[in-house]
Amino acid sequence: SPQVVWDTLGNRQFCSYKITTKTQNFCRNEYNLTGLCNRSSCPLANSQYATIREEKGRCYLYMKTIERAPFPRRLWERVLLSKNYEKALEEIDENLIYWPRFIRHKCKQRFTKITQYLIRIRKLTLKRQRKIVPLRRKIERREKRREEKALIAAQLDNAIEKELLERLKQDTYGDIYNFPIHAFDKALQQQEADSESESDAEKEEDEEEDADKREFVEADDSDLSDFEDMDKLETSSEEEQEEEEEVEKKASRSKSKGKTPLKGPARRKRPYIEIEYEKETEPATKTKAA
Amino acid sequence: EKLAARKKRKKEREALGDKAPPKAVPKTIENQRVYDETTVDPNDEEVAFDEATDEFAPYFNRQTVPKILITTSDRPRGRTVRFCEQLSTVIPNSHVYYRRGLALKRIIPQCIARDFTDLIVINEDRKIPNGLVLSHLPDGPTAHFRMSSVRLRKEIKRKGKEPTEHIPEVILNNFTTRLGHSVGRMFASLFPHDPQFIGRQVATFHNQRDYIFFRFHRYIFKSEKKVGIQELGPRFTLKLRSLQKGTFDSKFGEYEWIHKRREMDMNRRKFHL
Numbered sequence: 008s009p010q011v012v013w014d015t016l017g018n019r020q021f022c023s024y025k026i027t028t029k030t031q032n033f034c035r036n037e038y039n040l041t042g043l044c045n046r047s048s049c050p051l052a053n054s055q056y057a058t059i060r061e062e063k064g065r066c067y068l069y070m071k072t073i074e075r076a077p078f079p080r081r082l083w084e085r086v087l088l089s090k091n092y093e094k095a096l097e098e099i100d101e102n103l104i105y106w107p108r109f110i111r112h113k114c115k116q117r118f119t120k121i122t123q124y125l126i127r128i129r130k131l132t133l134k135r136q137r138k139i140v141p142l143r144r145k146i147e148r149r150e151k152r153r154e155e156k157a158l159i160a161a162q163l164d165n166a167i168e169k170e171l172l173e174r175l176k177q178d179t180y181g182d183i184y185n186f187p188i189h190a191f192d193k194a195l196q197q198q199e200a201d202s203e204s205e206s207d208a209e210k211e212e213d214e215e216e217d218a219d220k221r222e223f224v225e226a227d228d229s230d231l232s233d234f235e236d237m238d239k240l241e242t243s244s245e246e247e248q249e250e251e252e253e254v255e256k257k258a259s260r261s262k263s264k265g266k267t268p269l270k271g272p273a274r275r276k277r278p279y280i281e282i283e284y285e286k287e288t289e290p291a292t293k294t295k296a297a
Numbered sequence: 298e299k300l301a302a303r304k305k306r307k308k309e310r311e312a313l314g315d316k317a318p319p320k321a322v323p324k325t326i327e328n329q330r331v332y333d334e335t336t337v338d339p340n341d342e343e344v345a346f347d348e349a350t351d352e353f354a355p356y357f358n359r360q361t362v363p364k365i366l367i368t369t370s371d372r373p374r375g376r377t378v379r380f381c382e383q384l385s386t387v388i389p390n391s392h393v394y395y396r397r398g399l400a401l402k403r404i405i406p407q408c409i410a411r412d413f414t415d416l417i418v419i420n421e422d423r424k425i426p427n428g429l430v431l432s433h434l435p436d437g438p439t440a441h442f443r444m445s446s447v448r449l450r451k452e453i454k455r456k457g458k459e460p461t462e463h464i465p466e467v468i469l470n471n472f473t474t475r476l477g478h479s480v481g482r483m484f485a486s487l488f489p490h491d492p493q494f495i496g497r498q499v500a501t502f503h504n505q506r507d508y509i510f511f512r513f514h515r516y517i518f519k520s521e522k523k524v525g526i527q528e529l530g531p532r533f534t535l536k537l538r539s540l541q542k543g544t545f546d547s548k549f550g551e552y553e554w555i556h557k558r559r560e561m562d563m564n565r566r567k568f569h570l
Contacts, residue, residue: 154508161505170468171524
């Protein structure tokens with residue numbers, strides 16, 4: 008009898024469907040109406056019981072009566088409820104017509120909840136769904152390590168510098184940078200062999216003379232574009248001021264004239280060639296390696 | 298015992314003097330790399346013909362100016378938002394728009410209508426950006442990358458300023474195979490064609506062992522043989538996960554290349570980009 012069942016399973020001894028937490032006792036039985044472990048909601052301890060369960064989006068009313076208690080196979084009777092909410096409620100009512108109030112009420116509540124979440128499921132599937140892809144730890148670690156090694160092997164800074172120098176050599180920058188000495192020499196070679204050898208020799212010796220020579224040579228070229236380039240260079244250098252450092256004048260000079268860091272006398276001999284730039288921003292140091 | 302062997306070899310070499318055999322080149326992964334038959338030969342006609350007729354042709358013929366839309370996945374966190382902003386300063390002519398739960402398939406036609414050429418979606422996970430979808434819009438290829446080690450501008454050790462508005466140069470390193478070539482062209486098509494050398498900025502996509510490192514530098518030529526670079530701008534690394542022929546469509550798209558972990562990660566000497 009149900010009372011005995013409850014006395015043993017429910018209250019005292021072990022029930023495998025029962026889950027106890029600090030405040031509540033839950034029942035894991037699929038036919039349970041409320042989900043809690045109570046005297047009135049235990050499907051094992053009540054011989055007249057009903058539940059709502061849904062399968063693949065359709066709701067069924069399950070009923071259990073005393074008459075079928077000895078036949079476990081036929082114990083639970085299943086009734087399909089209509090898709091219409093109100094009609095389904097009426098169906099519950101007419102099926103559980105003389106049943107205790109508690110069970111009827113709880114059945115309808117459960118049915119309502121179930122329909123609500125079914126509606127939500129249908130709405131969500133229409134929207135975009137986020138696909139959750141599990142990460143695999145070993146693979147993550149492996150990828151990370153390979154990436155580090157690749158980074159070391161890449162030697163990015165060197166590669167970038169090499170590429171930039173290549174581009175400089177191949178004249179992609181045109182005439183902005185005036186110090187491609189080699190290219191310049193080649194151009195000179197075509198024109199005058201003397202000045203070329205001189206500039207070569209001068210390169211190692213005095214820079215100011217070289218500068219003079221350069222001036223001389225450029226004028227000799229009678230290439231107005233060169234002078235324009237000089238102007239362009241000066242204006243562009245102005246724009247690039249923000250990048251100069253304290254060794255700023257040196258850098259700007261070296262940029263425009265393409266010389267390695269100048270010595271003192273050379274600098275003093277230069278002023279008549281170049282314009283002094285006053286516009287200076289805060290010193291920004293250039294570092295090769297980031 | 299390795300030390301002993303090495304010492305012995307060194308002694309032999311010294312003993313032989315001039316007649317010693319040349320020093321052996323150390324084996325690196327790049328040396329031992331399995332030869333990929335799809336390596337692009339610079340003079341390959343077929344490749345050249347392909348490039349002339351594929352989706353990037355209008356860009357490379359200078360018919361279109363790139364216009365980029367950068368967006369994120371839903372509900373971007375602070376880091377991702379800041380990264381998007383920085384990325385938009387790096388790439389000229391780019392706009393950042395919030396996603397607000399819009400479906401990608403629906404915003405793509407809108408983008409095409411508004412004349413965007415490229416779409417970048419930065420996917421986020423646990424408050425850091427971890428994926429990048431780059432799709433060339435008028436029906437162009439879509440590349441899906443995994444993004445790692447993202448450094449924002451303030452985390453990079455330097456004392457420089459922000460990138461200016463000048464159009465940077467682009468360096469694409471080491472994209473050897475056909476696949477790498479097409480990916481490289483995708484990156485190149487993000488930037489306008491004529492870099493302004495006044496700006497002296499360069500964006501680098503360097504491929505090494507299938508990892509693409511992105512850096513953004515400002516360079517200055519100290520002399521003819523020396524150049525100094527200063528890193529500004531964000532940095533990140535990408536690993537290609539899949540390349541799709543059309544625009545973004547995960548279910549019905551035609552995939553040109555997918556990273557299959559089982560086969561492709563087996564061999565440590567074989568790379569695909």
